[in-house]
Amino acid sequence: MTLATVKNSRLGATTLLTFVILALAWFVGFASRLFAIVRFESIIHEFDPWFNYRATHHMVQHGFYNFLNWFDERAWYPLGRIVGGTVYPGLMVTSGLIHWILDSLNFHVHIREICVFLAPTFSGLTAIATYFLTKELWSPGAGLFAACFIAISPGYTSRSVAGSYDNEGIAIFALQFTYFLWVKSLKTGSIMWAALCALSYFYMVSAWGGYVFIINLIPLHALALIIMGRYSSRLFVSYTSFYCLATILSMQVPFVGFQPVRTSEHMPAFGIFGLLQIVALMHYARNRITRQQFMTLFVGGLTVLGGLAVVVYFALVWGGYVAPFSGRFYSLWDTGYAKIHIPIIASVSEHQPTTWVSFFFDLHITAAVFPVGLWYCIKKVNDERVFIILYAVSAVYFAGVMVRLMLTLTPAVCVLAGIGFSYTFERYLKDEEKNGSGAGSKDEKMYDKAAKNAKSKTTTTEGEENGVSVNVRTVIAVLLLIFLLMFVVHATYVTSNAYSHPSVVLQSSTQNGDRIIMDDFREAYHWLRENTADDARIMSWWDYGYQIAGMANRTTLVDNNTWNNSHIALVGKAMSSNESAAYEIMTELDVDYILVIFGGVIGYSGDDINKFLWMVRIAQGEHPKDIREDNYFSASGEYTTGAAASETMLNCLMYKMSYYRFGETRVGYNQAGGFDRTRGYVIGKKDITLEYIEEAYTTENWLVRIYKRKKLPNRPSLKNADVTIPIKGKKSQQAKKQEGSNPTSRHCHQSLIYFFAAKKFAEMGFSTNKDCMPEFQLLITGLKQIVQIVDNSDQQFLKGGEMKNIKILESKNNNLCILVDNSGKFSYVGEFSEEIQKKKEDIGEVIETCGGIAIPGFVDGHSHPVFAGDRVHEFAMKLAGASYMDVQNAGGGIMFTTTRTREAKEEDLKRDFEKIAWKMLKNGTTTLEAKSGYGLDIETELKMLRVLSNISPQIPLEISATFCGAHAIPKGSTEIQQTRMICDELLPKIEHEKMAGNLGNVENIDVFCEKGVFEVATSREILQRGKEAGLAVNFHAEELVYIGGVEMGAKLGPNGARPVDKKKAFLILYLCPMESYMTLLPKL
């Protein structure tokens, strides 16, 4: 305003001064944003900028049209992402344009440098746009203040430091410039300015989603002007031309498309457009018709029209032609909305509400002064100042709701604070000698100049000293300058300390002040780039998607463009499930590597464990059945990974991956292992084992941990070729000899595994020489590993999930030994010691294995090893779908074997059986339950039992023979006849033989209890009779048809082995209390 009074002779100086101040503001704004580059290096920051950089790079390489059509298959695997249609291309186009211009000038710069320096450069343009806006609103002096404020205001710097290559960096410029052009067009009422405004708006739309703020604020301004009775033809011209052009232009951006005519967010602008036409008509008609007609026409007509418009709008929304307001929009008004309905929005820290500290931190003195500017704008309101009032009030509301919208408040604050300061200085710098605010930093000089400028303009007006004395004026002016200095210092401090961290590279300092750079992120991404397949798919939480794509150039599942909530929920579910469930999800999603961020070693608080609750919440939103947030809290309802952590928490994939091997580390000298520095306690579970994934890479400070999804093993393999069996009799003598002749030399047995069945051993090994029988019969030394299965005397076996953790003794220097006493029992298992060395005299046999492995022998619980004739030919039938009974009815099956076995000689049977027995031994079986049952008549059954009993003593196989005369009903006999034969003839004979000392190992009786073979009643009789003969009950049941045999058997109270059940696993219930075991067979 004072500029109007400036004389022409002053004009040149003022223009020069203005120019210099703006240039300095640009320079200072640029320079103060370079902290990150000076401290670290020229690097793209954070997360989103990495995507923008990648997209820009792609555009520069492949051209603009290819960029618009770019389908990025490396994101959102397996969905992919249409980048061109889902991105605001303004940023990339701007950088690309600058790159192209520089290139055509033969000034070659890598596109990365342009990306890094784009935001600081644009901050200068923002300052200039702010100058013009404020100049239109108030005065050039205020404009200079505002330009200087915005150049260094932390609220804007936070989004525009070098390397922060994000939409906001250029969007704030576009925002301010659009506002300037809007105010200008409103003031002039010229279509040209309105068209320029629409163009600038187009640039804004192409750059940032925040354009919605403009397209609602400008209509709001128009509405306010109409209500205030400030309608003018200037408003009509500028708004209508702006709206039409802006809507058409904004629809040219592919990502926006038809939204301006199809979403509720854009409808107010359209409504105001309509309203303006009516108001214009009203103004036109007012002078041409009578008052009465006017009232009827417009009051009536307006009501009808207004009502109609509302009805049409709701009809369109209901009909789906106009999209209702989006969730993000609701979350601005209903503050509880996001937390309930869109956890993914609520999870982002910049969507949290703003504390007063953030306001002060970002605005400092301008926060306290901008209400002054607002006050005077209201006191001296005119058309364009209504705009800044509305802007300030709405922006302060939005900034209060969401931290990130602080960015839109900052320009308004700078403009109004500029007005406030300018207003005061205009009054207090009159007629005075120059203030000697010492020349310090450049910023300081700048303010000095601004002040001088204000003064130079005001000196021409008449001074008046009646009111405020000169001294007071001086003091006030100096103190205000001090406040400005404080603002500069504050802004520099904040920019340097809070907003200049790339967050890709971390920094900490040692006690003597040295900086430590932690470059774990890039280390990990580089590892991925170099060591994984080009098409490897990396699963991580969505925060790191852009970085992985940008730096490692690998495919990601989810990334920072959080458009597909269910896909993110799936990843969240994998992270929060246990390992096997997660493995399934990862297999479905083709995941190769999993990447987690873990800050427990260095105390980095932004790690995945701290974000984990959001993963659980998002997963729960989509999979409420599988994931329950409650399960991840401790009993007292806290979120913890420490001692109190819940079982679900301790077993989830995220916990395991974060803390795998962490229990072994110590972060401090006096801290326990597994002390998490971020959380400040020792973790809940230290011995973490991974089954389905394996650690692939962990960075220097453990910040990034990469795991590889294992391929499932095909099936366990055995090294048959290596298994040999020493012949005990000979070997023992040999060993003795060697021991005697040369006790120091160690003879190594080459075989990997030794078998011995304790019982056999006692019988054959040293029975010849009972007098000088040594105290111990066997010592096995030099073992590398002893598989114990269990290591406490109370426990005999493992079952269920326990079977995963069998107990194993291990020694790196092959120092384990096993000592067996004369009764065949282990007297010592463990490290070889001096005491055992002393006992050497008393040991019958010593076997040195040189690193062998001792395992318990296998027990074969069901076999029919004595037979003649094989039935390989029946496989064809079975494969064709024939059942066991079909085969038997066709003359195959057991009857085939029976015929051959009856024909065979006892010697042949014995020879074959011994061959089989050797084979079994070689494969690790030391105890065998062997059944007869291919004779089915008296003679052959006894023959078979004899074979089983008379096995060569050379074969150290412990056999528990079972009489199985009721294996089947032979041809020409019936169930009853066979039962009678067994009960009345065979069993008494066996009883007799046993009494005579033969058939020593026949210990059990077996019946094939099955429909059509031996029914429950006959089975019971046979088993009962066998029991009386001193045999243990042991039978086949429910193999083919369920007839209740197991229940029957259970009532008999057997204690032997009872094999062959198939799918009716619940029957185990009957057997459980009775020390029985059951063999379940898969159906062939």
Next chain:
Amino acid sequence: MEVKICLLVAVFGIFSISAQVQTIEEKVQGLADLTARSPIVKFNLDKWKTYVRSQPRNYSMVVMFTALSSSVNCPICRPAYEEFLIAANSHRYTSSESDKKKVYFGIVDYEDAPQIFQQMNLNTAPILYHFGAKLGAKKKPEQMDFQRQGFDADAIGKFVTDQTEVHIRILRPPNYTAPVVIILLAGLVLGLLYLKRNSLDFLFNRTTWGVVCLAITFIFMSGQMWNHIRGPPFMISNPNTKEASFIHGSTQFQLVAETYIVAALYCVITVGFICINEAADVSNNDKNKQNKSKGLFAQFNLHPNTLAIIGLVAICVFFSFLLSVFRSKYRGYPYSFLFS
């Protein structure tokens, strides 16, 4: 004659029901009768034993234990009951017939049946239990965690869905308070406007509008929205020293008292600035001898010099104070003014 027989049969029927354990059909029929009038079954000891704690059952019971009588001081019971009622009503009106037979809602009031409270070993209310269909007589039922999930109808509906897989669409009877209050307020404002239609100047009074806008600004800049969303305590007292503190020592959290202090500080500083400017404006006006009482502080008839000094002192002192409050929260901030 027939009527008498029917009566007899009915009487026998009643006896037989009370005498022996009911079958499922009888129970369901009984529950259907009970829920015909109100959506919530009110349990006494008898009904409790019959319908909840005895097998066989093929339905789930969701039971709230509460104390609604005024003799028991339970301020939370009433709102919890109302939410429960909404959930039960929604179940009654929106669930399918088969779903309705799967879940029933019930309530046990301490006054009606203190024995049940004893049986369940309860000494707090309200508590919501889900008795699953297969739950045995002595087994502990599933409890809903009001602490974590809250007790509004949606949360109860979710709890029921989790437990029984019966999905309840919560239908809240529309809450007319908000619209009524708004209409009343609007009516009041319009009425006032109508009454004062001859002097509508205050609508064009820029000071009023200025004060309103500044108030909005101070409210949001002092973080009242944060308070609204996060609901922090007014102030906290140190458990050891009983010393009350108005300012929380972290940048991520704030107390209600502290935001009021900050709002007041901003306000005083702004007013200080306006004072300074008014002082200058007043002196300009004096010079013109026009005596327009334009300034905000003109009515106080202060000398411009005094006004300017008051303004300056207010700015310096209170901005320093604001800085020191900020420093007390943002540890390590190096700059202060006047006092630390």
